[in-house]
Every structure is written in structure tokens, then in C-alpha cells.
Amino acid sequence: MNLQKLARLVAQSINRNRRNFLLSSLGIVIGISTLLFFTALGTGIKEVVLERIFVVRQLEVVPKTFDIAGLRTEGFFGGSSLDNKSVEKLKRIEGVAEVYPKMRLTFPASLEGGKSILGKNMVTELIADGIPAALVDEGELTGDLAFRDWEAPIACGEAPDCPGGFRCNDALCEPLPCSADDEAVCAGKSYCDREAGACTMPIPIIASPKMLELYNGSFQTAMSGASGSLSKLPKLSESALVGLRLRGVFGQGFVGRSARARRSVRQLEFVGFSDKAIGLGATMPIEYVERLNHEFGAEKTSGDYHSIVLQTVSNESVPRVARDIKEMGFTLSSNFEDAQRAGLLILLLTLVFNLIGLIILGISAVNIMHTFMMAVLERRAELGLMRALGATRADIRMLVIGEASVLGLFGGLAGVGLGWAVISGIDYLFVTQVPNFPFKPDSLFVIEAWMPLSAVGVAILFCWIGCLFPAFRASQIDPARTMSGH
């Protein structure tokens, strides 16, 4: 019997037993919708946790530390620092796509500004680090000012192509001199650095999206009950912050000042958000940090990196890269273990909930087996007649399996539809009714293409499991006995 004929027979049979098929498919619909719901929920939560809270594809190598009497120290008691040699070694690990060292400011500094968006200038201790500018994708940032070291020599041709406040001299852009009286010569993004007496480009800085989450989700909410203007702090968006100019005071913070040099004031411009930025603070091109540390920081540690971030080629390569890092004597930040624990917890929860879906499907399979057994008994004469008219045992088996497949297909599709509807409803309620909190995702669920396809596949599989025995029984029907009315 070819597929077309089989399809017609199956259609006739289902059309005749619509009610039975509908009832049998209910369990499949509920099981599949449960399966889809929890798989999408698990994937959605995993995405938030492992791609926004803990970026699992990024492994952070930190200097080896040693705890003595509750105090953590590095370097002296068996610890180690991270330098360019470490970067080169880590680059050679298989499965590593990118390596970018991070260097923190090692001296006190503060930051002032924000009046244009907050209503008043805020002053805060500046925690900052530096990363290679090349590691930030240009597409990630939306600011007009490029994230680069503007103090590095800028080549220029005959036609002046230097930024505003600079002129081309001997194929290099050089800053125009300026003073308090003629600051206007510093055009474009540049400003007049009175200490240097020349036009200067602001230091481009970026921040982690987590900071915006923390501000909007916690700080701004907490401040709503504060006295004065603090109670009116607005919620901030990325676009509102990009282009914000701040005043940085290097060598002088709230709690102290640099031992090596007097303070220096520089302008910083916020150019965008990136996951590669420090979790709490500002990130600038690493060359600025190197120069500033050299000028203001402790002499012996001014060239050390405080961490090296490794981007792996895939999530699957993370465990192997982590093992190699440890074997090379480096230490991974606790974030990695936290991410592993969180990932495992989510996986376990997803599996437990999916197990519920599978149990429902298992019960459905038993129900389908019962329904099909009853149907086979009721249809003994019909199946016997088919045998008499030339159907082989295989034809009869295929007929029953075909009916189960259609049941699985439509039950699966209906289950996917129901699951999708429930997901959409809960997502809508989540987005509109649940107050903002840090890292609140746009959606609780992630439905990937494989999920509905697999769900329908699982539905058909369970229907097959349920119909196998009835199909076998049907194929064993003796046409001689049924046609004789026995």
C-alpha cells in the first residue's frame, strides 16, 4: 500500500472516529504544551543567567591569591601576577577565541557630572579599568566618539583629516594650543585642557549594561523615597547616557589621594555599553589606564593586569578551556563556578519540570494504547475485511501506526499552539504587571526553532509507542474468523 492510499484510509478512519481521536489527543496536547512551556522557560532563564548575569563564554583569569588569617594577599605567598607573558600563554589554549587583559586604576580617582540628566551633578569614587579597544565591537557602541586611545599619534594626509582641535603637522595630528581665553579653538569633541594648554580629546568610557539594570532596577527605586531632588531621579536608558560628558579627577578620591603625583583633571565621555566593561565602574582603552597608573599608581604594580578575560569559541568548549587554565597554574574568578552552579541548577529544574511533561505524555501513551486497543476490537470486522481484500499484515500495522502518527502530529501541533498561547499570556503578564528588577528580561521564555519541531516529534513518538501493541494485535486478526462472524 503506497503512502497516498494509506493517507486516504487513515483520513477515512479518523473522520469516522473523530470523538475518540479528540479525546485521545487531549493528553498529548497537555503533555506537549507542558514540555514546551518548561523547556522555553528553562532556556529563557538560562539565557538571562548565563548570558547576562554570568557570561559563561567568558572566563576570567585572576591572580592567584593566598588567604592568611582572613586576609587575602597575592604575589608574595605563592600568588602570581598577570602580565603580557600570561596573556601570550593563555592565547595558546585551544578553544580560546579572544584574550583581553584588564587593568584597573591603582590610585584614587573621582568622577563628577550628570546634571543634564539627573538634575544635579553627582560626585562618586571612580572605579575604572582598561581593556584593549579592539575588543569592543564598533557596532556595540552608539556614541559619536570612537572608543580608542586618542592620545596615541593620529596619522593624517595632506588634506587635513584630524579631529576638531587638532591640525596636521608632519603627517601627524597635533593638538592646537589653547587657553582660558580662546577655548573656542578646540572644536568638535575636543576641549581645552588648561593644565596642558592644548586641545584634548575626552577619554572615551564604556559601562556594563548591568550598571543600567542596577540603577533602574534598584538604585532609582530605592531613591524614590529619599528627600529632595534625589527622589525625582529618572529612569535611564542607554541612549540618554551616551554622549554624557563627565569630569574625572585622577589622583584624588573621597578617601585619599595619590602618593606619587598631584591630582589631574580630565574630561571623560560616555560612548556606550558593552558586556566587556567592568561590572561596576567605567572602562576605558587600556592605554589610558597604563599611562595613568604609571603616573599616579604604585610603581611596582603599574604594569600588571588585574585579570585576563578569555572568550571561548563556544559554550561547549568552556569546560575544556577552564581545565587547561587551571592546569597552567592560573586561577579562575569565582564567577565561573557561580555560573556553573547556576547553570546546573537551571538545568536540573528544567529537567524536573520536563519530567512532569514526559510523565503526562507517558500517561497519554497508555491512554492511546487503551483507545487503540478498543478501536481495534471494535474494528475487527473492518480490519478482517481489509485482510480479505488483499491487505497484508504490514498494511494493517501501517494503518494503525498511520492513525497514531496523525494523532501525534495534530496533538503535537495543538500542544505547541496551547504552549505558545500560555507562554504569550504569562509573558504579557510578566512584562506588564511585574515591577522592574535588576536583569529583568524582556521575556521569561525563549522559544527556539528546534523546540516546537522536537515537541511535535516527541508527540508522534509517544503515539507510536502507544499504538505499537494495538497495531501488532490488529495485524494478527484472522480474516477467516471475522468474515465468518466469529
Add this chain to the structure above:
Amino acid sequence: MPRPSKAPVHIQVKALSKFFGKGAGRAQVLRDISLSIDAGEFLCIVGTSGSGKTTLLNIMGGLDRSFDGTVEVGEHSLGNLSDKQLARLRNREFGFVFQQFNLLDHLSAAENITLPAFFGHKRDAAHSTAPPGERTQARAGELLQKVGLQDKFDEYPPQLSGGQKQRVAIARALFNEPSVLFCDEPTGSLDRDTGLQIMEIFRELNRVEKRTLIIVTHEEHIAQMATRIIRLADGLLISDQPNTPRFPQREPAHSAQGTP
């Protein structure tokens, strides 16, 4: 629609025995039966209830594979055929008509008639006398016309009388132009007059189309229409004799009322 005739099929039964049950409850229903049926014969198997006549018919028709002895249909020995080969033989060479009609109530008359087309084998399609795919509807119409039910194409079995149902069953049996028609008490559920009408159809199929007819019956007047009568008693073949067919007249009042 003219159809090419198939090669005549000769049936040879040798030392056929059949048992039902196991152990102490084992019962023999056919005892060492041997017979030969030529192509184009009109044969009736007669016997009382439990004599083994239906069992013999089922075995010769390939519906029952469990027997001792040999049954040869044309070049095939039924005992040696696989399930697939036997199914193909039933589909291509045999037609079945049963006492209870065995029509599927959820299918129309035409759909019931075309049911054998679902189980046609690919190899047969190339040189099939049965029409493939879309031509099956035309074939159903042709067969309904042959049995006098051309106006019942879309009617469902519950809308038909007993005689009409049996005519649809005969049309279904003829769908693949079988060489042999196996009929198990085809008039058993019909009144005498309707039964005679059905028998007239069978006679025409045998006389004009030269199909072999093997009819199981317990009604003597039905058996008397055949050219050969075999009598069974308690599983034994007690008589195998040629017969001069006698067709009783139908009652005029009934025949005037149209198709039952």
C-alpha cells in the same frame, strides 16, 4: 469499460485436513478432502451447520493458512506463500462475498467498491486490469451499473436494503476482475426472492464472464443452480456430483417492485 480476461485458474485440493483448538479440545473439522475445480466451474458446497463447508471455502480462498495437505491455486501452493504473496493473490485473483455483506457503513457504495484498490500492489499497477488512482471512481460506477445499482453511487450501506447491500458486495468482489469468486452463504441473509436475484447475477458472471464460482450454502434450491454440487458432512466429502442447473421462477409480485 472492457477488461482483458485473466488466465483461467485451476484449484487443486489434496488430502486437506483442518483442526481447531489444542490438546483435549482439539477438533477436526475437515478430514482428508481432495478435489479439483476447473476454471469457469459453478460449484456449490452444501452441508449442514458445522460440516466444514465455510472452513473449506476460507482455506481455498487464502483466508485461512493453517491446514494440513496442499491447496494449489493455479501455479501457487497456498501453504508455501508468504503473507504478502497470499494477500496479493486475494487482492488480484479472488473475490469474496459474505453472508453479512461486510460493507463499511462509513463509506459510500462507491467507496466500498473501490476498497480493494487500496491494497493493490505496485507491481500489479503496470499491467493491472484494475484502474489506477482517479479511474477507480469510473470503475465503481461501471460495477454498480452491472449489479443494477447505478443510482446508488453515493448511498451509504444503512440506506440500502439487504439485497442492495449484497449487490454492492458483489460489485466490490468484482473490482479487480477476479478469476474466482468465493461466496459464503451469499443469500443466507436475504429473502427467497432477493436471494434468487443475487443468484441470477452470479449465474451471469459464470455464464458470460466465465468466472469460477464457489458458493457455500445450506439451501438446497440455491445449490441446485450450480453445475456441480459437493456435499460435506462432519468434515468429510460425502458427495461430489455434476448437476443440471435449475433456476426457480421468482414471484412476479416481488419482481415488479423494483430492485430489493
